[in-house]
Amino acid sequence: MNIRFVLSLLILSTFSLVSCTNQDDNHKTSDNQRVESEEVATSITITIPLQDSKGKQMAMANLTQKQDGVHINVTSSSLPTGEHGFHFHEIGKCEGPDFTSAGDHFNPMNQQHGHQDDHQSHAGDLPNIRSNEEKMTNETIIAKHVSLLPGKKNTLLDEDGSALIIHEQPDDYTTQPSGNAGARMACGSISS
Known part of the structure; x- marks a missing residue:
């Protein structure tokens, strides 16, 4: 039982870490897109x-x-x-x-x-x-x-x-x- 519990925690931790990384990447992409659109808007x-x-x-x-x-x-x-x-x-x-x-x-x-x-x-x-x-x-x-x-x-x-x-x-x-x-x-x- 202890092994199953530890494995479950390990799987949940890994899933949470991947999820947070994807959210950070999405946030960075959004920021980059905003900066790029500002640069386009100001390059006339x-x-x-x-x-x-x-x-x-x-x-x-x-x-x-x-x-x-x-x-x-x-x-x-x-x-x-x-x-x-x-x-x-x-x-x-x-x-x-x-x-x-x-x-x-x-x-x-x-x-x-x-x-x-x-x-x-x-x-x-x-x-x-x-x-x-x-x-x-x-x-x-x-x-x-x-x-x-x-x-x-x-x-x-x-x-x-x-x-x-x-x-x-x-x-x-x-x-x-x-x-x-x-x-x-x-x-x-x-x-x-």
Whole structure:
């Protein structure tokens, strides 16, 4: 009897150990799948040429979705020297000559205009970009309040898309509703 009892305990212990190991493996697989799906969701990249009203390319922007927001790398060799307002606008249409087809600043949360570090600013408000004396620009900006992920309230890829616009003047981050940044100099359409 003692041998049967010991064997029964040994079989039960082995079964329990195998069961726990399988549960741990399933849990690890679930965690790995979650990490992989987050990586897939945050690996969206879109390249956008920004053109003037005559169709000449003024700049190029690469937008990449990451966990802390949309990273924008903007490069140019033809922007006028100085600072320029830089914003996401609400509609993905870049019709010249003034690009008003792109609508107002992207503002799904209905906030006031300001600097993107203000919690009360438009989602599309971005820091000014700078062009040096050789008209060269190469900057990376993190847009913390927008997304390239579909279905989000702050996605740039909604039904009518959005636009990225460079203005002639710098944004003062104060004047309502658009920062007194002057005319829209270059526009790039963002759509899925």
